[in-house]
Amino acid sequence: MNPVVLRNVAKHYRLDAVDVPALTDINVEIHAERFTVLSGPSGSGKTTLLNLIGCIDRPDSGELLVDGQEVLKLKDDALSDFRARRIGFVFQNFNLLPVLSAYENVEYPLLLSGKALNATQRRERVRALLDAVGLSDKANNRPGQLSGGQRQRVAIARALATEPMLVLADEPTANLDSHTGASIIELMRKMQRELRVSFVFSSHDPQVLAAADDVISIRDGRITDIRRLDHAVGTHPQPSPVPVQAHGHQQASRLEGTA
Numbered sequence: 001m002n003p004v005v006l007r008n009v010a011k012h013y014r015l016d017a018v019d020v021p022a023l024t025d026i027n028v029e030i031h032a033e034r035f036t037v038l039s040g041p042s043g044s045g046k047t048t049l050l051n052l053i054g055c056i057d058r059p060d061s062g063e064l065l066v067d068g069q070e071v072l073k074l075k076d077d078a079l080s081d082f083r084a085r086r087i088g089f090v091f092q093n094f095n096l097l098p099v100l101s102a103y104e105n106v107e108y109p110l111l112l113s114g115k116a117l118n119a120t121q122r123r124e125r126v127r128a129l130l131d132a133v134g135l136s137d138k139a140n141n142r143p144g145q146l147s148g149g150q151r152q153r154v155a156i157a158r159a160l161a162t163e164p165m166l167v168l169a170d171e172p173t174a175n176l177d178s179h180t181g182a183s184i185i186e187l188m189r190k191m192q193r194e195l196r197v198s199f200v201f202s203s204h205d206p207q208v209l210a211a212a213d214d215v216i217s218i219r220d221g222r223i224t225d226i227r228r229l230d231h232a233v234g235t236h237p238q239p240s241p242v243p244v245q246a247h248g249h250q251q252a253s254r255l256e257g258t259a
């Protein structure tokens with residue numbers, strides 16, 4: 001099942017007396033266990049689209065299925081609960097809680113989501129995630145005692161803590177130098193493959209675009225192109241452009257052990 005389906009989605013903002021059409025006639029499916037990038041110039045609607053997919057905001061019209069659930073039918077409390085359990089978020093400004101340690105930042109969504117983990121299971125999960133992002137030795141550091149790249153690693157561990165089926169990342173490398181950005185992309189790629197999660201990014205960063213399986217191009221609030229790469233294990237990915245709003249053959253990239 002595709003983790004995200006949008007049908008005829010539109011979103012306007014009201015700015016003073018002016019109607020700002022942010023998204024128009026959005027029809028797209030995000031494929032499972034892929035690295036999908038939303039690409040487009042500033043103001044094209046990438047963040048608005050991520051906010052809709054992430055159930056942070058609601059469209060004005062259209063249909064939105066996340067993990068098979070018609071999320072627009074959920075009341076606000078149920079929607080927040082759904083979001084906390086099923087979706088992880090990574091932001092360009094990291095959005096870590098400054099008074100909490102790296103360990104506590106990763107643990108926090110587990111406490112909020114009501115996942116039935118006891119204290120020992122929680123500790124094991126947090127330690128495993130910090131280990132996976134290479135920060136076992138920084139567990140007690142607060143965000144202010146970490147570099148930008150290390151903060152983003154904590155944010156990635158936090159996003160994965162509740163074992164979401166979908167991780168959304170809004171320009172995750174925008175505040176990192178290109179070397180650190182490349183290592184963050186590599187880490188997200190590794191985590192996506194190992195945990196079989198679907199990742200959706202918004203980005204201008206050519207490094208992020210180069211790492212994508214699928215690229216959804218947006219301009220002036222409309223999808224202008226959907227490009228899906230076919231992967232075969234052990235082969236170099238070849239581009240296979242797919243016309244807008246036609247859904248290409250899905251070949252999930254299950255590459256465990258090959259990274």
Ligand SMILES: Nc1ncnc2c1ncn2[C@@H]1O[C@H](COP(=O)(O)OP(=O)(O)OP(=O)(O)O)[C@@H](O)[C@H]1O
Pocket residue numbers: 013014015020021022040041042043044045046047048049202
């Ligand atoms: N809260 C808001 N109120 C009014 N207009 C908004 C609001 N948020 C976004 N917009 C407008 O909606 C359009 C899409 O904005 P959005 O932030 O989604 O674009 P973006 O592609 O993410 O841009 P960037 O790459 O600069 O972050 C723009 O015209 C923007 O000015």
